[in-house]
Amino acid sequence: MQTVKNNKKEKPILEVRGLTVRYGQGCDYCLNGQPLLKNSCPHCKTVWACNDVNLELYPGEILGVVGESGSGKSTMMKSIYFDFPVTEGSAYLQAYGAGKANMFAATAQQKKYIRNHMMGMVYQNPVLGLRMDYSAAGNIAEKLIAAGGRNFGSMTARASQLLEAVEILPGRMKEPPKNFSGGMQQRVQISKALANNPQVLLLDEVTTGLDLSVQAKVLDLIRRIRQEFGVSILLVSHDLAVIRMLADRTVVMLEGKIIERGLTDQILDDPQHPYTQQLVHSLL
Amino acid sequence: MIDQKHYNFAFLDENSKREIRRSLLKAVAIPGYQVPFGSRELPIGRGWGTGGIQITLSVIGKEDVLKVIDQGSDDSVNAVNIKKFVSACTGVEITTDSEAASIIQTRHRIPEIPLKKEQILVLQVPTPEPLRIVEPREAVTKKMHAEGEYSPMWLTLYEDLLRCGKIGISAEYPVLVENRYIMNPSPIPRYDTPKLNDSDCLYLFGAGREKKIYAIPPHTRVMPLEFDDIPFETENFTGKRCHLCGAEGVYLDELTDEETGAKYYECSDTGYCAKRREQGCRP
Structure with missing residues (x-):
């Protein structure tokens, strides 16, 4: 049963306003907001990977982001996690400056603090999120160390606790993730992302490339950690089944823009935008 | 002593010595920070202590007394050759007594007796960058130092403890200088690492091949990296x-x-x- 958290009285835990990521200088045509057929300008070939993206994530909510490959989902996610520089826009995290300070305008040190204390990220490719030659516990400890942890015993205990929470036996905590299966690597990534009790968890295509039974395990895990850790989740996927199973609300992206938003059931059962209709009918 | 008509005092020309001294002053002003310098050619191969020799030649005066040791020994080939070279181009007195020396050039050891405030210890450094074991790119290590991003170094120590039960670094144990920069104390054993903290003497570190100079001025806080619950241990x-x-x-x-x-x-x-x-x- 899905829970809806978009109560207007509740303040969003993460608010993104006018997020734009542009590759290229732009020209008079595209910079003045002229309509683009694709995400690149026909005159100057500037790519608008994300174009004026607005979204809110409420406490305890799972917000799904769907769209085809190249629609700007991952770019948006990585921009929020400061992996990519943002061209324009602002983002407000409840825990940072009481939700009034634009975190994109933060200093390098402040961004580091936000990344390490307030957000967790799980990448589609575990190689981006894990050090494959270090132990599973070491990978989790890295996040704790980055947040100032200097107690070996407590960090190891926390790593063991988190690995147990994602159903990895404590006996394997000294093994490097390169020895693990794809599903296990994703679970190590999830436990690493949860290490500092973040408010927001960013999941980028976490089930892509996994077989169905492993996918089901990871999805169950995400649902469970939302309840256990009370974390808000931004879930990027191009798999509508995953979105239907997990997301409370969903936004649909196309060519760097959000073209439709609403409750997940509403989006999937009664899509309004022609692209969303095409997407839903091609997959279901 | 060699003919002063053909060679300047202390071999290096005055402009070179001045440039090295300026780098030394900067290094003393920012303890633990690696200052780049124009490493000169010397009649000794790179990696044989050219960084230390250039510092010694830049700070030495006619009244100084020099001691050179290599792994604690006054009589090793490297130490004897450096002594001969510096003596030939400066004419300064050479000693084996650590208390009598005003400048001590060393590799791999710090003398047993506590050094005094008027003494200078010059250490030869093969690899000045302590983060090299976790990051091969110089541009990235510079950024890591600038941002104080030392998590990968701590993670290496954590991994050692997790897998082996102890930290496996014997020499070149990384230290944190004045709670700011992680520094490579040169390949001295762990036993000598605590001597760097709150010392009366001035420590100068020179890496000729890597063209870096750094320093620990007297009474600087120099602490080995250690976890709260796992104290640093010496031999x-x-x-x-x-x-x-x-x-x-x-x-x-x-x-x-x-x-x-x-x-x-x-x-x-x-x-x-x-x-x-x-x-x-x-x-």
Whole structure:
């Protein structure tokens, strides 16, 4: 049963306003907001990977982001996690400056603090999120160390606790993730992302490339950690089944823009935008 | 001493010495920060102590007394050659007594006796960058130092403890200088690392091949990286003593008798050992 958290009285835990990521200088045509057929300008070939993206994530909510490959989902996610520089826009995290300070305008040190204390990220490719030659516990400890942890015993205990929470036996905590299966690597990534009790968890295509039974395990895990850790989740996927199973609300992206938003059931059962209709009918 | 008509005092020309001194001043002003400098060619191969020699030649004066040691020994090939070279181009007095020396150039060891405030210890450094073991790119390590991003270094220590139960770094144990920069103390053993903290003397570090100079001024806080619950440990020589002078509680070299195969120990600092024997100390 899905829970809806978009109560207007509740303040969003993460608010993104006018997020734009542009590759290229732009020209008079595209910079003045002229309509683009694709995400690149026909005159100057500037790519608008994300174009004026607005979204809110409420406490305890799972917000799904769907769209085809190249629609700007991952770019948006990585921009929020400061992996990519943002061209324009602002983002407000409840825990940072009481939700009034634009975190994109933060200093390098402040961004580091936000990344390490307030957000967790799980990448589609575990190689981006894990050090494959270090132990599973070491990978989790890295996040704790980055947040100032200097107690070996407590960090190891926390790593063991988190690995147990994602159903990895404590006996394997000294093994490097390169020895693990794809599903296990994703679970190590999830436990690493949860290490500092973040408010927001960013999941980028976490089930892509996994077989169905492993996918089901990871999805169950995400649902469970939302309840256990009370974390808000931004879930990027191009798999509508995953979105239907997990997301409370969903936004649909196309060519760097959000073209439709609403409750997940509403989006999937009664899509309004022609692209969303095409997407839903091609997959279901 | 070599002919002063053909060679400047202390071999290097005055402009070179001035540039190195300017780098030294900057290094002293920012303890633990690696200052780039224009490393000069010397009649010694790179990697044989050219960084240390350039510092020594830049700060040495006619009244100075020089001691050169290599792994604690006054008589190793490297130490003897450096002594001969500096003596030939400066004419300064050479000594093996750590207390009598005003400048001590060393590799791999810090003398046993506590150094005084008027003394300078010059250390030869092969790899000045402590983060090299976790990051091969110079541009990235510079950024890591600038941002104080030392998590990968701590993670390496964590991994050692997790997998082996102890930290496996024996020499070149990384230290945190004034709670700001992680620094490579040169390949001194762990035993010598605490001597860097709150010392009376000035420590200068030179890496000729890598073209870097850094320093620890007197009374600087220099702490080895350690976890809150795992204290830093040095080599332990409890129950062992020097077979020549009977010294205990000093850094000892382990040797093996070729005939009997028995292990015995002697002081790594040969000058210290010789002085004790002169004073009548016996095993």
